[in-house]
Amino acid sequence: MSAAADRLNLTSGHLNAGRKRSSSSVSLKAAEKPFKVTVIGSGNWGTTIAKVVAENCKGYPEVFAPEVQMWVFEEDINGEKLTEIINTRHQNVKYLPNITLPDNLVANPDLIDSVKDVDILVFNIPHQFLPRICGQLKGHVSSHVRAISCLKGFEVGAKGVQLLSSYITENLGIQCGALSGANIATEVAQEHWSETTVAYHIPKDFRGEGKDVDHKVLKALFHRPYFHVSVIEDVAGISICGALKNVVALGCGFVEGLGWGNNASAAIQRVGLGEIIRFGQMFFPESREETYYQESAGVADLITTCAGGRNVKVARLMATSGKDAWECEKELLNGQSAQGLITCKEVHEWLETCGSVEDFPLFEAVYQIVYNNYPMKNLPDMIEELDLHGE
Amino acid sequence: MSAAADRLNLTSGHLNAGRKRSSSSVSLKAAEKPFKVTVIGSGNWGTTIAKVVAENCKGYPEVFAPEVQMWVFEEDINGEKLTEIINTRHQNVKYLPNITLPDNLVANPDLIDSVKDVDILVFNIPHQFLPRICGQLKGHVSSHVRAISCLKGFEVGAKGVQLLSSYITENLGIQCGALSGANIATEVAQEHWSETTVAYHIPKDFRGEGKDVDHKVLKALFHRPYFHVSVIEDVAGISICGALKNVVALGCGFVEGLGWGNNASAAIQRVGLGEIIRFGQMFFPESREETYYQESAGVADLITTCAGGRNVKVARLMATSGKDAWECEKELLNGQSAQGLITCKEVHEWLETCGSVEDFPLFEAVYQIVYNNYPMKNLPDMIEELDLHGE
Missing domain, CATH: 1.10.1040.10 (N-(1-d-carboxylethyl)-l-norvaline Dehydrogenase; domain 2)
Structure with missing residues (x-):
């Protein structure tokens, strides 16, 4: 049992005085085939979220495939490739220095390869790159894939205000929710306690518990002892x-x-x-x-x-x-x-x-x-x- | 026209493009007999609120009696009485130094004398002095008097949680509302812009516009160009x-x-x-x-x-x-x-x-x-x- 779980039980014993209540752990049905997760983006916030996700995929092998791909826009860092540095030294020296990344997080410079057979896509790139990335992904992502956008903001155009999650749905034909919260990336990466909100609307073609992404799966994917997640429906x-x-x-x-x-x-x-x-x-x-x-x-x-x-x-x-x-x-x-x-x-x-x-x-x-x-x-x-x- | 009103009209012209909307000024009915106002308390926040109130009583002579009494717990300041310093030098040197008070604000060390013929009482003393002050006022305040409590907090006792405004009502038999907001006293005293909320429930024995305190009267009493007031009902x-x-x-x-x-x-x-x-x-x-x-x-x-x-x-x-x-x-x-x-x-x-x-x-x-x-x-x-x- 982890120190956090120990503390949790202690707290629970201390405060609950025997009354039953929901705990922070998630009662999860094992997935028929563990969900494969890819994070698209590897900036400051992208790498931080990839760390969170990879920790949880390792922690719930009955729900998630342990290996998490992270698409990295390849850069040369003093003669070395950024992806190679991440995959050998487990640090994103450029965008999240001094933070050790889990070894099941694999940097991949090839966008299309990184989403092969994926079940859950986590978007975490700068707003302005979204159209290009969606353009490249088009045709390479099954309509069964579910997505979470960690991008902040919306798109204002002639048609009005469009959510970025809706943009992803419109362009890739996949259900997309959002993650947002009081989250200065560096503080989350350093595992200082914070909270966040994940919003996801269960789609009409939901394939059932254990077969598809639901609120419990999303809580398991993002919740950490230092990163408390509330899952709701209200993406907008x-x-x-x-x-x-x-x-x-x-x-x-x-x-x-x-x-x-x-x-x-x-x-x-x-x-x-x-x-x-x-x-x-x-x-x-x-x-x-x-x-x-x-x-x-x-x-x-x-x-x-x-x-x-x-x-x-x-x-x-x-x-x-x-x-x-x-x-x-x-x-x-x-x-x-x-x-x-x-x-x-x-x-x-x-x-x-x-x-x-x-x-x-x-x-x-x-x-x-x-x-x-x-x-x-x-x-x-x-x-x-x-x-x-x-x- | 004041500089603030000038700015207001400018803003209005600039943004409104001819559409009519409510302005920050209050359309007030003149009082049959202008309301006499007393502030009870002269600490940091008490003196600040007394300054606000006195400025408005001077500014609306058709609604308020210009002279505002402030009850001061008398203290000796290097051989001088605090009330004398306030009344001659117009500064509360002990609790609000370097702020000039309006000359229509009169410090009075005699609690009972300060509330003589009063119509509106503004309470602004430390929480713990309230029982003693109410005890002294008992029998000296007509049931027609209306009050606003600027005290923060509530009283928790065997009976449960009691609002301080309810305590005043219970002990003095007068209707009492509350004023509270994001108000660091010194910033308000220096006339840096802030906002506050006044809550007041119109009592059953309301005597009519121009004869009794209503939301417009309270807005006129507390609203300043640097102290924006919203008046609501929800005292609790x-x-x-x-x-x-x-x-x-x-x-x-x-x-x-x-x-x-x-x-x-x-x-x-x-x-x-x-x-x-x-x-x-x-x-x-x-x-x-x-x-x-x-x-x-x-x-x-x-x-x-x-x-x-x-x-x-x-x-x-x-x-x-x-x-x-x-x-x-x-x-x-x-x-x-x-x-x-x-x-x-x-x-x-x-x-x-x-x-x-x-x-x-x-x-x-x-x-x-x-x-x-x-x-x-x-x-x-x-x-x-x-x-x-x-x-």
Whole structure:
């Protein structure tokens, strides 16, 4: 019995005083043929999730095939191939240094080969590579395959707002859920305790327990003693929050940079949570209001993101330096992007198309500050004026 | 027109594109006889709220009597009386130094004299002084008087959990609401933007608009350009969150002190918000779930409190030093108390009486860590094991 399980039993004995309750372990039916899992992507978060998944596939051999493939965009690291380094030294020296990966995690530079006979695909690549990856996978993935997208965000286009999980379903013809939560990758990789949310809707062609992916299988695949998983149905809810939180984080950065303190940052998060919920209700009426305030992918991810991270940093520098967003981004992020800057524009354009700009005063204020140089000290008035919640 | 109003109109013109919407200004009926307001208490938060109230009483002479009395517990400051300093130099040098108070705010050391002919009482004293103050006021306050309690917390006794506003109503026979929000006093006093929530239930003997206190009057009394007020009915909801957030903040301090990072702190806040909501539903079924995630007194106050403050500091030091709560409190707080240490015990005892301990795993874990030396590194397992939300 592991130390964690020991502790669990101790806790259980101590607190339960004999009452029966569900435990964190999953009562799993053995799979008829253990599920083969592949992780597509090997960046910071991709490698972290691959580590989690590989640990569980090793731990539940009756459910998962022990070997987990991880598709790696091949790179040359001082004359060595990244995949070779991962497969011999069990470390992703470029994107997740100093973390030992399980030896049943196999790096594969060949995308098509990595998904051969796969049952569960875990997508964890940068948003912008998704179309290319889906294009390459097309025709190589059976419709029986199930997928989880760990990508944050959504796609805003002429057709409206599309979830990335829906994009995967549309392009590959496979059922796709999502994983999202208050998960700074490095902290998860170091096995500091955190929580996450997995959302998956059981498809109509579900083949039955032991033969297909269900919520128990997903809990077994992602839950670790240091990574607590809640599995729900609401794919839209967790995806929306994952995208819009970055816009809220920009707002928090502005008020921080202005020196307004903790009260103001908390106010921005409160208003932001309200607009995230409203956005979900308006454009994904199937999403549940509870998801936003009960789940790690909701309020907890918002809190973590607004406590720091790229978007807060860029916005803070805008406030303190008076420079524009692009200068600040360049100065701070070394070629990476603050996602909120893109999202607030996409959201603004979409809301304008719908005539709903004024229902989202914070999102609109952030957009106006970033793109039209609107004075950020007016943020409180912009929010107050448009407050739907007041009298 | 003030600069703030100017900005407001600008914003309005910019964003509204001609559509009509409610503005932040209040359309108020003049009072038949302007309401006389007294603030009871002159600590850090008491003086700050007295400043807010006095500014508004000066600004709305058709609604409020301009002179606002503030009852001050008299103290000698280097040979001068504190009330004299406040009334001549317009500064509370002891509890709110470097902040200029409005000259229509009058410090009064005589409690009974300060409430003479009063219409609205604002309570803002330390929790533990409430019984004594109410005892002294008894018989000196007409039943027509309306009150707002700015005290955080509730009273847990043999009878169960009692709101402090209900205590005031019970002891003085006057209707009492509450004010609570993400309000670090110093930031509000410095006029950095923040939000708050005022909750007030219109009583059965309401005497009519212009004659009695309603939501518009309360908005006019507390709302400032830098202090945005939302007025609601749910007194229980905002009071519960104000008390229980301190227990959650202890949990955040533990995981911070253990070096577990932002993910863990956000997880504690998520679990804590859920338990706060459950507590409200169980013991104050009239409280509304929305209050907790929509209002400043809910999620925003929780975020601010968990970002810093006394409870986080004490818990953090417990984690890093291994010392017990009382040593850490003594070392850090110079005779003041971390309210969460008291609240978690009161809550534990009450939940034990009700047989509901196990519905509140985080509150219970915090109690066990503080009072029974339970190892804080087991916190995740204690929460997981008792998670009602999982499968």
